[in-house]
Each structure stands twice: as C-alpha cells, then as structure tokens.
Amino acid sequence: MTVKTDAGSAVAERELPSGASLFTRGNAPIVIAVVALVTLGAFENRAVLTAMPTVLTELDAVTSYGLVGAAPLATYLVSLAAAGWWADRRGPVPVLRLGALTFVGGMAAVASASGLPALVLGRLLSGLAEGLLDVGVMVLVARVLDPVLRPKVVAMFSAAWVLPSVLGPVVTGAVTEWVGWRWIFIAGPVVLVPVWLALRPALRVARGLPQEEADAVASGEGPTRLRGILPWALLAAAALVALNLVTEQLTVQALTVSVAVVSGLAVVGLGASARRLLPAGALRAACGIGGVIALRGLVSASFMGIGAFLPLILTVLRDHGPLTAGISLSITGVTWSCGSAIQSRFSARPMTLLRTGFSLVTAGLVGTGLIVWAEAPTAVGLIGWALAGLGIGMTSGTLSVLIMSASDDSNQGRNNAGGQMAASMASAVYYAAAGAVLAIAGEPSRFAFGVIAGLAVALAATGLAASGRARCALPAEPAGKAALSPME
Known part of the structure; x- marks a missing residue:
C-alpha cells in the first residue's frame, strides 16, 4: 500500500x-x-x-x-x-x-x-x-x-x-x-x-x-527546538514532585504560608509548562486535537486516581484482606481489555465510543463510590469498578487512535507524547489533591475517601460533557493520508 x-x-x-x-x-x-x-x-x-x-x-x-x-x-x-x-x-x-x-x-x-x-x-x-x-x-x-x-x-x-x-x-x-x-x-x-x-x-x-x-x-504552536522544550519539561517534573511532596506532609497545623506559597508556585509552574508542552488548545479543551488531549487527561485522572486508592478503601473501610484488594486490580485488567476490543470492533463510530465509554466510567465510579458513601455490599463497588474498566478501555483506545489519525509525520511524536503527558500530569495533580485530603483529615476516614471518590466522579462527568470536543479531530477525508475507516 x-x-x-x-x-x-x-x-x-x-x-x-x-x-x-x-x-x-x-x-x-x-x-x-x-x-x-x-x-x-x-x-x-x-x-x-x-x-x-x-x-x-x-x-x-x-x-x-x-x-x-x-x-x-x-x-x-x-x-x-x-x-x-x-x-x-x-x-x-x-x-x-x-x-x-x-x-x-x-x-x-x-x-x-x-x-x-x-x-x-x-x-x-x-x-x-x-x-x-x-x-x-x-x-x-x-x-x-x-x-x-x-x-x-x-x-x-x-x-x-x-x-x-x-x-x-x-x-x-x-x-x-x-x-x-x-x-x-x-x-x-x-x-x-x-x-x-x-x-x-x-x-x-x-x-x-x-x-x-x-x-x-512541526505545525502548530509551542516550542519546536529541543532547548525550548526541555526547560519546560524539567519545570513540569519539578512542580509535580514538589506538589506531591508538600501535600504528603500537609496537616491542618502545617497549613502555613510557606506551604501555600510552594503549592501555589508548583501549580503555576505546572500550568505554564503544560501550555508550552501540550498541543495547542489542550488546556481549554478546544475542539480538535486539543480536546482529544484534554479528554485523555480527564479520563486517566478519574480512573487511575480512584484505582490507586481502591485497595486502601477495601482494606481500611471494608476490612478485606490483600486477596480482595488484588482482585479489584485484576477485574479492571480484564474489563479494560474487553472495552478496548469493543473499540477495535466499532472504530468507525468514535464519537459513540467516547460518549458510551465516558458514561460507563462515570456510572462505574459512582457505583464504586457507593462502598464509601453508603453501606452498599462490596460486590456493588466491584461491579461498578468493572464497568469503569470497560469504559476506560473504550475511551483510552479511541483517544489513542484519534491522536494518530489527527496527526501527520511532522507532529505524530509530539501529539502522542502530549497525550501521555496530559494523562501523567492530570493523574499526578489528582494524587496530590487526594493526598492533601487524607493529610488534612489526619486518617483514612470515610469522609476523606468520600471526597476523593467524589472528585474522580466529577472529573469523569466533565469528560463526558466535553466528549464532543473530539469531533473536530475526525477528518472525513484526510488530505494526503490513506483513507481511514468511515467516521461519524
């Protein structure tokens, strides 16, 4: 060909x-x-x-x-x-x-x-x-x-x-x-x-x-020379590390001006770096490749964030042993793969996949949160977690394909790297926020985990509302590239 x-x-x-x-x-x-x-x-x-x-x-x-x-x-x-x-x-x-x-x-x-x-x-x-x-x-x-x-x-x-x-x-x-x-x-x-x-x-x-x-x-805005990229990447890395280290030590008594200043500087540095490193429009979820990159960050932060705390929730709040906590990770490994298989089967309808996937992630995280917010059986939470895994398998695979199809050889690397960076940055910010909630609470309580789960649901719901921003990244007849499978 x-x-x-x-x-x-x-x-x-x-x-x-x-x-x-x-x-x-x-x-x-x-x-x-x-x-x-x-x-x-x-x-x-x-x-x-x-x-x-x-x-x-x-x-x-x-x-x-x-x-x-x-x-x-x-x-x-x-x-x-x-x-x-x-x-x-x-x-x-x-x-x-x-x-x-x-x-x-x-x-x-x-x-x-x-x-x-x-x-x-x-x-x-x-x-x-x-x-x-x-x-x-x-x-x-x-x-x-x-x-x-x-x-x-x-x-x-x-x-x-x-x-x-x-x-x-x-x-x-x-x-x-x-x-x-x-x-x-x-x-x-x-x-x-x-x-x-x-x-x-x-x-x-x-x-x-x-x-x-x-x-x-490379077309589009942003630095095109390595010496224009590396300083911003180093600043982003330093900001994320500082943000997470500060929030780990945070308590009500330690909420001092210096802590607030360091946290604020880290957030500002991260935002400035993201503006330079990510494709144009990513921070405002602009319709097109920027929207695709933003959706990648939202779905990763919501799913990966609560997934990092789910074993702790099961052991601390529900008194389950390591086996049950480990099963929770295995469940999503399987359902994620199933969701990705669905993505490959219906790849000609990417917008339907995104809307369905984000809906499943949102509903699944609500179901998972029921084991924190209410006295729902653990099985209900694990079923919700399985649905969320199915949803992220559909969305993450679709977003990866959209990034490739919306890029040419002059920006394929930058756009793919941008998707990975958006996911990492958003997830790290979520971890920092969750760590701050736990530190201020003083212990892994039902209230603290409830706030953490609620934040994950809010991010997933935001992704669902913004999923239409990916539509502009669907070229009906891509100029200069082989025809893609029929899109919506």
Missing part, C-alpha cells in the same frame, strides 16, 4: 505493509514485536510495584519510598517531551533504540544497588526508558501500519496488560521470596533481547521510509 504524507511543503510516498489483516506476512512480524514490547513493559511495571517494598526494606530505605516513587515520574515527563520532538524529526527507530538501552541501564542499576543512590539512579533511568519506548512504539505503529489496523493494535496493547496484571504480582512475589528480588531486575534485560530481535523487521520498515517530512518544522 502506498501512502502519501503531507508535512508542510514536503510530500513523500512510502510503502507500507499491505492488507487489512493484522497477520498477513508483512504485518504479523511488526504486530507481534510491538505487542511483545508492550507486554514486557507491563510485566516490568507490575513486578517493580510488587518488589519495591522488599527492595526498600533490604536497602534500609523505607523512609525514602516517596522519593523512589517520584523519581521515574519526573524523568518520564522529561523523556516524553524529548521523545516526541525527536521522533518527529528522526523517526521512531533511534527513539526506541535509546529507550531499550536506557531500560537495560535502569534495570542493571537497581539489580546491583547496594544503597539508595544506585536505586534512585535506576528508577530515574527507568522513567526515561518508559517515555522513550511509549512514544516510539506509538509513532512506529502510526508510520508502518495501515490506519485501518490501528484500532486493532491498540486493542492488543490493552490485552497485553491482562496477563501481567494477573500473573505479574504472583510471579514476582514467588521469585522475590524464593530466589531474591535482584533476579526480577536481571530478568528484564534478558527478556528484552528476544523481544528486540523480533522488533527488527518493523525497525527496518521504519528506517526505509522517507524522512523529509519528519525533518519539517
């Missing part, structure tokens, strides 16, 4: 693997490789979360849990900004290559750590690697696969998280207890070798594409 791509004045033709099936001879190696890379990242994520308490205990660094957790978040934002800029100019191959090398370095640093400095270094490198790989994979899919196949690949990405979500904590716990936690981090680079070898056909295809359009100046 030949695709013509417009980027400024540059027009180039390129050969892509043909066929509308994922598993033709040309497409299958690419699809298998990118799904394998996402699966490896999912296992790494679940394994690190499971093993980190043991790591910190053995290294006598439990009091630095917040620092170790914030380290990858800070570098992830910086990495996303740089990766988006780089991918637009040089394609996804160098971004993925550096991401893989950084991943190996981060895992090796943690595996060999004898104290806190090496552990923090490893987590910083892991955040860098995650941003590079996230952007690189999405740009690779956008450039080398038929647009009709993108919804299916996105659905497979969601499915790739199911097995790691179910088995990852169990396998990690067993290895940590029987062999040692260091082997968890040694295994990552070892598994990466066959995954990288499988990825080579896709990289060869990407390297063979013309790069004139990738060298064009």
